[in-house]
Amino acid sequence: xxxxxxxxxxxxxxxxxxxxxxxxxxTRMQRDLNAILGYVDxxxxxxxxxxxxxxxxxxxxxxxxVAGHGESLxxxxxxxxxxxxxxxxxxxxxxxxxxxxxxVIER
Amino acid sequence: xxxxxxPLLQKPQSIRALRAxxxxxxxxxxxxxxxxxxxxxxxxxxxNAYLALTREQAMEQAAKVDAQASQGDPLxxxxxxxxxxxxxxxxxxxxxTAGSRILEGYLPPYDxxxxxxxxxxxxVLLGKLNCDEFxxxxxxxxxxxxxxxxxxxxxxxxxxxxxxxxxxVAADLAVATLGTDTGGSIRQPASFxxxxxxxxxxxxxxxxxxxxxxxxxxxxxPFAASVQDAAEVLAVLAGHDLLDATSAxxxxxxxxxxxxQEVKGLRIGIPEEYFGEGLDPExxxxxxxxxDALRAQGCEMRRIRLKHTQYAIPVYYxxxxxxxxxxLARFDGxxxxxxxxSATNLASMYRLSREEGFGAEVKRRILLGTYAxxxxxxxxYYRKAQQVRRILAEEFQAAFAEVDAIVAPTAPTAxxxxxxxxxDPLAMYLADIYTVTASLAGICGLSVPCGATSTGLPVGLxxxxxxxxxxxxxxxAAGVERAMNGA
Numbered sequence: 133x134x135x136x137x138x139x140x141x142x143x144x145x146x147x148x149x150x151x152x153x154x155x156x157x158x159t160r161m162q163r164d165l166n167a168i169l170g171y172v173d174x175x176x177x178x179x180x181x182x183x184x185x186x187x188x189x190x191x192x193x194x195x196x197x198v199a200g201h202g203e204s205l206x207x208x209x210x211x212x213x214x215x216x217x218x219x220x221x222x223x224x225x226x227x228x229x230x231x232x233x234x235x236v237i238e239r
Numbered sequence: 240x241x242x243x244x245x246p247l248l249q250k251p252q253s254i255r256a257l258r259a260x261x262x263x264x265x266x267x268x269x270x271x272x273x274x275x276x277x278x279x280x281x282x283x284x285x286x287n288a289y290l291a292l293t294r295e296q297a298m299e300q301a302a303k304v305d306a307q308a309s310q311g312d313p314l315x316x317x318x319x320x321x322x323x324x325x326x327x328x329x330x331x332x333x334x335x336t337a338g339s340r341i342l343e344g345y346l347p348p349y350d351x352x353x354x355x356x357x358x359x360x361x362x363v364l365l366g367k368l369n370c371d372e373f374x375x376x377x378x379x380x381x382x383x384x385x386x387x388x389x390x391x392x393x394x395x396x397x398x399x400x401x402x403x404x405x406x407x408v409a410a411d412l413a414v415a416t417l418g419t420d421t422g423g424s425i426r427q428p429a430s431f432x433x434x435x436x437x438x439x440x441x442x443x444x445x446x447x448x449x450x451x452x453x454x455x456x457x458x459x460x461p462f463a464a465s466v467q468d469a470a471e472v473l474a475v476l477a478g479h480d481l482l483d484a485t486s487a488x489x490x491x492x493x494x495x496x497x498x499x500q501e502v503k504g505l506r507i508g509i510p511e512e513y514f515g516e517g518l519d520p521e522x523x524x525x526x527x528x529x530x531d532a533l534r535a536q537g538c539e540m541r542r543i544r545l546k547h548t549q550y551a552i553p554v555y556y557x558x559x560x561x562x563x564x565x566x567l568a569r570f571d572g573x574x575x576x577x578x579x580x581s582a583t584n585l586a587s588m589y590r591l592s593r594e595e596g597f598g599a600e601v602k603r604r605i606l607l608g609t610y611a612x613x614x615x616x617x618x619x620y621y622r623k624a625q626q627v628r629r630i631l632a633e634e635f636q637a638a639f640a641e642v643d644a645i646v647a648p649t650a651p652t653a654x655x656x657x658x659x660x661x662x663d664p665l666a667m668y669l670a671d672i673y674t675v676t677a678s679l680a681g682i683c684g685l686s687v688p689c690g691a692t693s694t695g696l697p698v699g700l701x702x703x704x705x706x707x708x709x710x711x712x713x714x715x716a717a718g719v720e721r722a723m724n725g726a
Contacts, residue, residue, distance in 0.1 A: 152594035172553035185625030189441040189681030218348035224578035
């Protein structure tokens with residue numbers, strides 16, 4: 133897995149992440165990603181074939197304990213929520229009811 | 240400014256003493272708040288801890304406390320106590336930048352649960368505190384609003400990411416502050432600045448209103464000048480919240496009571512892996528002196544092994560960046576924050592807004608996380624990291640079957656100089672080598688001051704406890720603190 137990340141891969145990942153990188157920035161990121169990925173490569177030394185992945189802290193607790201540790205959903209009931217005007221006050225562009233963006237489809 | 244403002248480095252009065260003085264009418268909460276704003280005005284330009292002040296709402300709250308006190312009404316537990324809030328937590332009426340240009344000018348329309356609980360307890364919220372951008376950093380040099388400087392030595396970093404929160408307490412620009420910790424961001428700056436910083440168990444304090452970095456790791460916790468003050472603030476913050484599905488329902492213990500219990504008979508684990516290569520000899524000596532002090536107070540010391548510790552940094556930087564790449568997708572220029580003026584269509588608006596708004600470290604972590612989650616690499620990186628995460632967590636669970644708490648250094652060195660590590664991301668990541676494992680496991684921990692190096696830089700001793708074992712770590716930390724104070 134320690135194959136070097138190429139500039140083309142950095143650019144592909146940047147595109148997936150909706151990031152724009154300047155040319156010198158892409159080179160710097162390539163260098164840093166390779167250094168970091170080289171370091172994380174040591175994880176291959178750990179035997180994990182029988183280990184379940186842990187995504188959340190509550191994965192550590194038996195089912196009966198989980199309720200006391202959170203991970204339980206609240207009742208599906210109506211509750212007051214944020215005022216629309218308050219939310220729209222922070223929007224870069226709005227007509228008061230909706231967020232406005234540049235055109236999505238060119239025709 | 241008057242002489243009474245005092246020196247830059249100064250210890251705040253205790254919450255208990257301030258509360259008594261306010262209740263007795265000897266101190267007015269409004270005067271106390273004015274005094275803090277005078278100190279902030281005088282010293283903040285040197286350390287850059289505060290990004291925004293909320294004087295109007297603070298004075299309003301202080302006046303309310305004074306009115307209650309003058310009527311002899313019972314006062315809530317933090318009535319009139321001046322507290323600062325890390326800028327990754329929302330606070331109504333104040334900007335929330337998360338240390339990023341992308342949120343410049345954003346005014347969140349709601350309080351985070353932690354802030355709402357402080358308000359309800361009568362706290363006077365002074366303003367918002369500087370931090371690394373989106374809490375990504377270990378030196379506070381990644382803030383878009385300039386670095387925070389360590390009040391102990393202005394040429395040195397305060398640690399990060401909650402650098403402003405730690406520095407503000409060290410310089411008495413707040414009695415206590417809120418920070419957040421994803422991989423060490425409360426404990427490491429507490430160690431560098433010589434204050435107490437607490438990482439509560441995952442689920443103990445609600446994350447609602449915390450601008451998310453890595454949701455399975457992010458936690459909110461207090462900084463204070465003493466173990467007891469930290470315990471009192473955590474007691475206010477802790478408890479179940481309907482607005483955070485990972486918030487725990489377990490009852491909150493009386494943490495302040497734990498700080499006055501003697502430590503005699505507690506079993507303390509000393510993990511070999513936290514005292515190996517890379518640990519500064521002066522930090523080691525200070526921490527070993529702390530361990531000796533606990534032994535002298537009757538703790539039973541046990542050598543333990545946490546054999547997979549070396550894998551914690553690689554696991555952390557895969558899990559945290561993967562979660563960050565998803566969480567930070569919301570910053571797209573649509574609903575809040577910066578929108579690029581150069582955009583010509585929706586796709587370019589997303590890309591240019593993010594390019595202009597995010598700093599280099601944030602982009603680096605988004606790229607790494609996106610890479611680790613992308614097709615063909617998911618199993619090798621992200622899934623593998625999650626598997627080793629479980630091994631690390633279970634190693635702690637096994638250890639806590641044998642010991643009540645674990646003691647170790649908080650960081651491998653004392654505060655380093657500004658610029659010393661800022662060009663080498665990997666070297667910076669290693670500053671978290673003793674803190675990330677507890678973050679991954681979800682257990683609680685704290686850093687308590689434990690002496691200093693020969694040049695006077697503070698050293699922090701880290702106390703780790705099992706899930707929801709906060710009382711035990713407060714008890715141990717208070718034992719260390721008593722020894723340091725010569726009691």
